[in-house]
Amino acid sequence: MARCASPAAAQPETHPDIELFLTAAGGGPQQAQQALDEIEAQWRPGYAGMVWDLARLLRPPSPRLLSFVTILRFLEQQTGQQLGQNLGGWNDWVWAQPYEPHPDYAFLKGQWYSQIDPGFADFFPRGAPSAIRLDEIEWGGVAVNGIPPLEYPERLAAADAAYLADDHVVFGIAMNGEARAYPKRILAWHEMALDRVGGVELTVVYCTLCGTVIPFESVADGQHHKFGTSGLLYRSNKLMFDHGTKSLWNTFEGVPVVGPLVGSGRRLTPHAVVTTTWGEWRARHPDTTVLSLETGHRRNYAEGAAYRAYFGTDALMFQVSRMDARLLNKEEVVVMRFDDPGTGRSLPLAITSGFLAANRVFHHRFAGRNLVVVTSEAGANRVYDAGDTRFVQLAGASDVADDAGRVWRLTEEALVLASDAGEQRPRLPAQRAFWFGWYAQFPATELIR
Numbered sequence: 001m002a003r004c005a006s007p008a009a010a011q012p013e014t015h016p017d018i019e020l021f022l023t024a025a026g027g028g029p030q031q032a033q034q035a036l037d038e039i040e041a042q043w044r045p046g047y048a049g050m051v052w053d054l055a056r057l058l059r060p061p062s063p064r065l066l067s068f069v070t071i072l073r074f075l076e077q078q079t080g081q082q083l084g085q086n087l088g089g090w091n092d093w094v095w096a097q098p099y100e101p102h103p104d105y106a107f108l109k110g111q112w113y114s115q116i117d118p119g120f121a122d123f124f125p126r127g128a129p130s131a132i133r134l135d136e137i138e139w140g141g142v143a144v145n146g147i148p149p150l151e152y153p154e155r156l157a158a159a160d161a162a163y164l165a166d167d168h169v170v171f172g173i174a175m176n177g178e179a180r181a182y183p184k185r186i187l188a189w190h191e192m193a194l195d196r197v198g199g200v201e202l203t204v205v206y207c208t209l210c211g212t213v214i215p216f217e218s219v220a221d222g223q224h225h226k227f228g229t230s231g232l233l234y235r236s237n238k239l240m241f242d243h244g245t246k247s248l249w250n251t252f253e254g255v256p257v258v259g260p261l262v263g264s265g266r267r268l269t270p271h272a273v274v275t276t277t278w279g280e281w282r283a284r285h286p287d288t289t290v291l292s293l294e295t296g297h298r299r300n301y302a303e304g305a306a307y308r309a310y311f312g313t314d315a316l317m318f319q320v321s322r323m324d325a326r327l328l329n330k331e332e333v334v335v336m337r338f339d340d341p342g343t344g345r346s347l348p349l350a351i352t353s354g355f356l357a358a359n360r361v362f363h364h365r366f367a368g369r370n371l372v373v374v375t376s377e378a379g380a381n382r383v384y385d386a387g388d389t390r391f392v393q394l395a396g397a398s399d400v401a402d403d404a405g406r407v408w409r410l411t412e413e414a415l416v417l418a419s420d421a422g423e424q425r426p427r428l429p430a431q432r433a434f435w436f437g438w439y440a441q442f443p444a445t446e447l448i449r
Contacts, residue, residue: 015134016042018104025054046100049135065214085126095321099133114430122246129262140233147229149192158282161290166279171213174412179285188306203227205251207238216254235440236318252441271427276380281365303305320440329436337428338367348442352449385431
């Protein structure tokens with residue numbers, strides 16, 4: 001009796017050698033055409049994003065303009081899309097397609113981007129697992145650590161920070177009785193500070209493009225990670241990397257998304273931060289320290305100098321795959337994520353800063369929590385888990401009253417009952433963000449405006 005082969009066991013999937021894609025974009029005209037012919041013979045729709053990724057680094061003013069035109073013409077022939085050199089149109093089309101790439105796409109990306117900086121290849125070794133679409137990772141315009149992180153930066157006592165005016169913006173962190181201010185005018189040039197506050201090792205990440213500062217604990221699962229800036233973006237949000245494994249990490253979520261740590265369950269613990277003025281922070285924390293201008297780097301640290309043009313318009317510097325027109329792109333929202341106690345899913349929430357300025361003590365039931373957001377006169381937002389307490393109004397600059405008339409002290413760690421310090425309502429991690437950046441990462445966000 002003849003034996004029939006099972007369809008599932010017939011033939012393994014075959015793909016063109018990944019080197020053909022590199023030759024198609026980087027080889028001479030004859031070699032490139034031969035490579036394209038071989039790719040065409042085994043073409044799959046999932047290759048479109050990879051081919052577009054090659055074209056992105058060839059686009060004008062690249063000296064290899066002929067390769068750019070050839071690659072785009074090939075892409076049009078394989079996809080039936082007549083988009084020519086409409087770069088934004090190609091982005092939109094590629095990101096709307098199912099993601100079924102070549103199994104060696106990560107290796108291709110590393111080799112191709114290594115022409116900019118050899119260090120990029122370390123993030124994309126052959127077989128590197130990825131939890132996100134590789135065609136949504138793009139070059140941010142700098143080399144690895146081209147925006148240099150601050151490592152345990154010099155700091156000053158508040159009284160010695162003569163360079164700061166009361167209305168200058170700072171990001172305030174307080175832990176275990178120690179307070180520190182990170183001026184926006186400094187952190188915007190470095191986008192990361194490796195520091196220690198209250199005995200806790202922190203990686204303070206600032207994505208200037210998304211307008212978000214998040215202090216993460218640098219220790220996860222008992223291991224201390226030293227992070228750097230990769231020079232790469234995912235949906236206009238910076239990707240950081242750990243020096244130990246060269247895994248790329250999502251800086252909104254604090255999880256590895258490309259590299260050896262993907263699937264490890266490793267997750268960084270975020271802490272609360274407040275965006276406020278130097279005058280307000282110093283008044284609340286007279287013993288605070290603040291970063292010194294002596295950073296070891298030569299930068300124009302004047303207030304508003306960094307990213308002046310970008311912050312001054314609603315235009316984006318990098319395209320994202322999803323947008324929402326309910327708010328302006330760079331409208332500031334206070335954002336947070338909590339696990340749903342029923343499903344365990346992470347639920348995102350965003351509240352516009354304008355709404356909170358008009359509702360300075362605001363309650364909202366979300367993810368099984370009774371949240372209260374308290375907003376200061378200067379517009380600083382702090383989020384607490386109110387438990388079974390209903391807060392109704394501010395009681396001076398540093399206190400809030402509940403519906404029973406009790407006064408609670410407003411601290412960075414908790415709301416503390418003035419008559420009994422043992423009764424507290426804990427502070428929750430939350431931060432500011434530009435709406436476009438948050439929505440691009442978390443489109444299922446509940447928005448309050």
